[in-house]
Amino acid sequence: MSEKKKDELLHDHNHDGIDRRGFLKCMAWAGTGAFCVMKGGVLNSYSLSRLSEISTADMMGELSFVQISDSHMGFNKPANPDVAGTLKAAVDKINALSAAPEFMLHTGDISHLSKPEEFDTVDQILKGAKPKDVFYVPGEHDVLNDDGKQFLERYGKGSKGAGWYSFDKKGTHFMGLVNVMNLKAGGLGTLGHEQLEWMEDDVKHLKHSTPIVVFAHIPLWSVYPEWGWGTEDSAQALAYLKKFGSVTVLNGHIHQTMQKVEGNVTFHTAASTAFPQPQPGKADSPGPMKVPAEQLKAVLGITDVNYVQGQHALAVVDSSLA
Amino acid sequence: MRRSVFIAGLAAALVLGMGLFGTGRKGSVTSAQEKSSTMEVKIDNFSFGPVELTVPVGTMVTWINRDDIPHTVVSTDDSKTFKSKVLDTDEKFSFTFSKAGTYPYFCSIHPKMTGKVIVQ
Numbered sequence: 047m048s049e050k051k052k053d054e055l056l057h058d059h060n061h062d063g064i065d066r067r068g069f070l071k072c073m074a075w076a077g078t079g080a081f082c083v084m085k086g087g088v089l090n091s092y093s094l095s096r097l098s099e100i101s102t103a104d105m106m107g108e109l110s111f112v113q114i115s116d117s118h119m120g121f122n123k124p125a126n127p128d129v130a131g132t133l134k135a136a137v138d139k140i141n142a143l144s145a146a147p148e149f150m151l152h153t154g155d156i157s158h159l160s161k162p163e164e165f166d167t168v169d170q171i172l173k174g175a176k177p178k179d180v181f182y183v184p185g186e187h188d189v190l191n192d193d194g195k196q197f198l199e200r201y202g203k204g205s206k207g208a209g210w211y212s213f214d215k216k217g218t219h220f221m222g223l224v225n226v227m228n229l230k231a232g233g234l235g236t237l238g239h240e241q242l243e244w245m246e247d248d249v250k251h252l253k254h255s256t257p258i259v260v261f262a263h264i265p266l267w268s269v270y271p272e273w274g275w276g277t278e279d280s281a282q283a284l285a286y287l288k289k290f291g292s293v294t295v296l297n298g299h300i301h302q303t304m305q306k307v308e309g310n311v312t313f314h315t316a317a318s319t320a321f322p323q324p325q326p327g328k329a330d331s332p333g334p335m336k337v338p339a340e341q342l343k344a345v346l347g348i349t350d351v352n353y354v355q356g357q358h359a360l361a362v363v364d365s366s367l368a
Numbered sequence: 369m370r371r372s373v374f375i376a377g378l379a380a381a382l383v384l385g386m387g388l389f390g391t392g393r394k395g396s397v398t399s400a401q402e403k404s405s406t407m408e409v410k411i412d413n414f415s416f417g418p419v420e421l422t423v424p425v426g427t428m429v430t431w432i433n434r435d436d437i438p439h440t441v442v443s444t445d446d447s448k449t450f451k452s453k454v455l456d457t458d459e460k461f462s463f464t465f466s467k468a469g470t471y472p473y474f475c476s477i478h479p480k481m482t483g484k485v486i487v488q
Contacts, residue, residue, distance in 0.1 A: 123436040123457070159438060159454060186477050190438075190454045231444045231474035231482050273414075274480040331414035333437050 109216045112140050112147040112177065113261070113349040115298030116318030118187065119168045120158035125321040125334035126342060129158075130167060135367045136319040136348050137175045143350060146176040148215070153298035153316060154185030154226070154263030160192070165200055184209060185263040185299060186226040194227060210241050212248050218353055219252055221245065223262035225277045235264030235277035235299075242279065246286045257292040257353060257360065265297040267306060267313050270326035275300050284311065294360045296349070300332070303347070303364045314362050317347035344368035406430060406462075409483065411439050411455070411475075416483035425487055428464040433457055439475045 117133050126132060140147065150172070157164035165188075172180055182201040189197055189208075198209055205211040208224040223245075225235035237245075249258070260266065266283065268276040277283075287293045293311040301323035306313040321334040322345040329335070337345055347366040354361075407427055410417045412434040423429060431441045433455040441452040441461050449471055452461035465471070465487040475481040 125436070159456065187438075190440075190477065229476060229479040231472065231479055233479045272480070274478060333414060333435065 109218055109353040110145065110147045111149050111151060111215075111351050112143075113151045113153060113296050113316050113351060114140075114319055115153040115263075115316040116155040116185065116301055116320055117152070117168055118155050118158040118318065118320035120161055120164040121320055121334075123334060125336050126346075129320040130171065132343065132346050132367060133168065133171050133319045134174070135343060136346070137171060139348055139365065139367055141174075141176050147350065148177060149179035149181065150175065150177045151220075151222075151261050151296060152180055152182045153261050153296060154183050155187045155298065155318075156182065156185070158187055158320075160188055160190040160196060162196065165196070169200075181213070181220070181222060181261075183222045183224060183262055184226055186229070189226060194224075206244055207238075207240050210244060216353075218257045218259060219249070221248065221258065221260045223260060223266075223283070225262050225264045225266075225280075233278060234271060234274055235262075235280075237262075237277060237279050237283055242282050242286075245283055249286055249290075252290070254289050255291055257294070258287055258290050259294045259296065259351075259360070260287070261296040263297065264299045265304075265313070265315055266295050267308075269300060269304060269315070270332075273326065273332040275326065275332070287311070292359060294351070294362070296351075301335075302345075303349075305362075312359055312362070314349065316349045317345065317364065317366070319346050319348070319367070322346065408432060410434055411441075414478055414481055416475075416481060419482075420484045420486065422486040422488060423465060425468050426464070426466060427487070428462050429485055430460055430462040431455070432460045438477065439481065440477055441473055442476045443471050443473045445469075445471055 114136055118129055119133070121129050140150070156168050184194060184197045184201075188194070194208055198205070202209040205222070208227045210222060210224050212219060212221045214220070223237060223241065225237050228236060228238065230236070252258075260283075262277070264277055265275055266277050266280040270276070284293075288310075291310055295311060295313045297313070297315045298318070300315050301318040301321065302315065302325065303317050304313075304315045321342075322337065323332050324335050344366045347364050350363045350365065352361040352363075405427060407421060407423050407429050409421060409429060409431045411431055414435065414437070416431070421429065431452065433439050434457070436457055438454050438456045440454055441450065443449040443451065450463040450473070454477070455461055465485065468487050471485045471487065473483055473485070
């Protein structure tokens with residue numbers, strides 16, 4: 047496959063097996079349909095349209111999962127009058143992946159108004175997805191009116207505080223964080239002292255080679271503070287993860303895909319399955335962005351993540367619902 | 369004597385009436401300083417309008433959500449004076465300010481949205 051040879055790693059300046067330029071180039075393609083995999087220290091990229099030509103072994107690592115976000119069940123304004131339909135389309139997309147992901151992460155704003163029937167509808171729709179395990183973290187729309195009690199009852203078993211927790215899958219350590227509680231006027235997302243202490247303790251005894259995946263609703267980097275798109279105490283959280291060779295941060299909240307690589311940390315935000323939002327500063331406010339109906343599915347999406355044991359970075363691929 | 373008193377009284381009543389009538393006319397929503405008993409804050413585009421509202425003691429302020437996203441109105445003063453439920457599009461929240469003071473507030477869902485009511 048000549049296309050494969052063209053995109054092979056050529057510049058390994060940091061001797062960590064990652065060609066930053068190549069990786070960033072690959073990440074920029076991800077939004078339009080590129081699939082990047084680290085295998086044997088080599089970063090390969092494949093156009094999504096040619097995925098069927100690639101062997102499952104080449105494509106898959108030892109661990110694969112899907113991130114969905116911002117389903118906003120209950121939203122019914124012009125930007126998308128059928129969020130249940132687009133969530134179902136996202137499930138169809140997940141079920142069409144050639145190798146079924148093992149589980150799903152939902153990075154919050156499951157519901158639009160924290161109503162029981164909204165949560166019920168999402169649960170019902172996700173039951174149709176092949177991956178049966180779903181791990182949730184709340185968005186600010188999930189903790190209205192009751193300080194998150196309902197969210198904890200439904201999705202918070204085994205979690206601490208407002209619903210943070212960690213688990214391991216095939217040697218990768220996952221940490222679900224809550225940064226939508228106790229928001230202060232004029233402020234950003236916040237993790238809080240108790241959660242940060244838990245984080246420090248949780249990773250204390252892990253080997254530095256353990257890949258880490260952190261997932262939380264509001265971005266853990268300053269995407270656009272003017273619109274509240276950031277977390278005020280995330281620097282402390284990231285400091286606890288500095289020793290690890292591979293950290294992937296998955297967020298939602300901004301309803302568009304965005305990537306950033308900073309040292310050993312790859313930040314990624316997911317598209318919504320409900321409605322898009324404008325790019326930072328490109329509108330008066332971060333509200334639902336109306337697009338022509340026939341273009342809606344192209345701006346909604348899911349994120350497929352693969353990990354190959356022994357490699358540095360997780361392969362993160364966004365695909366739209368179109 | 370009675371007639372002039374009567375006329376004076378009538379004139380006074382007219383002036384008073386016109387004065388009141390004039391105030392009533394001016395009391396539609398544009399001026400934030402009017403002495404009316406209810407005032408409105410419109411929520412739209414992730415902002416409160418007007419951001420700062422000055423009202424006399426005893427005024428009922430009504431927030432109405434014209435945005436296509438839900439918002440809340442939560443006071444941030446020490447006594448947490450008022451707190452609305454979640455307001456979806458076209459839903460309202462009212463609060464009557466019976467004590468003078470400054471009442472900063474925000475939307476607890478979108479904390480960058482802040483506003484202030486000054487009660488004099």
